[in-house]
Amino acid sequence: MGNGHLYKVTGQHNEIVNENNFTISHFTIGYSNIKVNTMIRFRQPLGKITAFINIGGTYDFMFNEQNINEKEIKFYSDEKVVVTKAIADPRKYCVGLLAGLGLSYNKFTFEIRNERTNGMSDYPELSSILFRKFLVFGYKF
Numbered sequence: 001m002g003n004g005h006l007y008k009v010t011g012q013h014n015e016i017v018n019e020n021n022f023t024i025s026h027f028t029i030g031y032s033n034i035k036v037n038t039m040i041r042f043r044q045p046l047g048k049i050t051a052f053i054n055i056g057g058t059y060d061f062m063f064n065e066q067n068i069n070e071k072e073i074k075f076y077s078d079e080k081v082v083v084t085k086a087i088a089d090p091r092k093y094c095v096g097l098l099a100g101l102g103l104s105y106n107k108f109t110f111e112i113r114n115e116r117t118n119g120m121s122d123y124p125e126l127s128s129i130l131f132r133k134f135l136v137f138g139y140k141f
Contacts (some may be wrong), residue, residue, distance in 0.1 A: 006122070007031050008066065020076045026112070027086040030066035031120060040099055054100040058115055061093050091120050100136070109138035 006074030008030030016022040041135030069086040073079070103110050113136055119128030 007033070011041060020074065022072075022074055024072045025069055026072075027069045028066050028088050031062040031063050031089075031090075032064035033094075034061040036061075037098055039100075048105060050104045051103050051106065052111075054098065054102070054111065054113065056098045057100050058096040058117060059093060060096075062091070062118065062120060065090070074116075087114065087121055087123070087124070091122065094118055094130075096130070100134075102105075102136070107140040109136070109140075111136040111138070 008028070010026075010028045013025040013027070014022065015024075024035045036057065036059045038059075039054040040053050041052050043050050043052045067085045067087055067090060069084050071082045071084070073082060094117045098113060098115050100113035100121055102112065111134075113134040113135070115130065115132040117130045119130055121128040
């Protein structure tokens with residue numbers, strides 16, 4: 001099981017016609033998550049060194065959601081603040097693929113691992129697909 005992470009982005013979007021007609025949106029999108037990785041290892045002994053391939057899945061369960069879009073709207077004499085969700089229906093979990101190549105010697109391991117997940121957004125214009133590369137060093141007690 002992985003550590004909880006916080007993914008967070010903040011920003012502002014301005015739609016200004018003139019000083020009396022504008023919309024300024026302040027948004028925050030963020031999540032904490034717990035990650036669970038499950039993998040199968042295929043090993044091939046090569047003398048004192050063992051080569052291996054890991055293949056599996058990764059699952060991120062989201063919690064502690066921050067999903068706010070606060071709009072300051074001014075249309076001449078009418079001014080108001082509207083608070084809505086920044087993303088209408090975000091995913092509560094992400095799934096992905098993991099693959100890695102590595103070597104082990106005695107109690108030490110070294111692995112290069114790739115991860116690809118579908119991200120928290122279903123919207124193509126707000127892609128949150130993650131591609132990660134890891135160098136993993138290990139020691140067995």
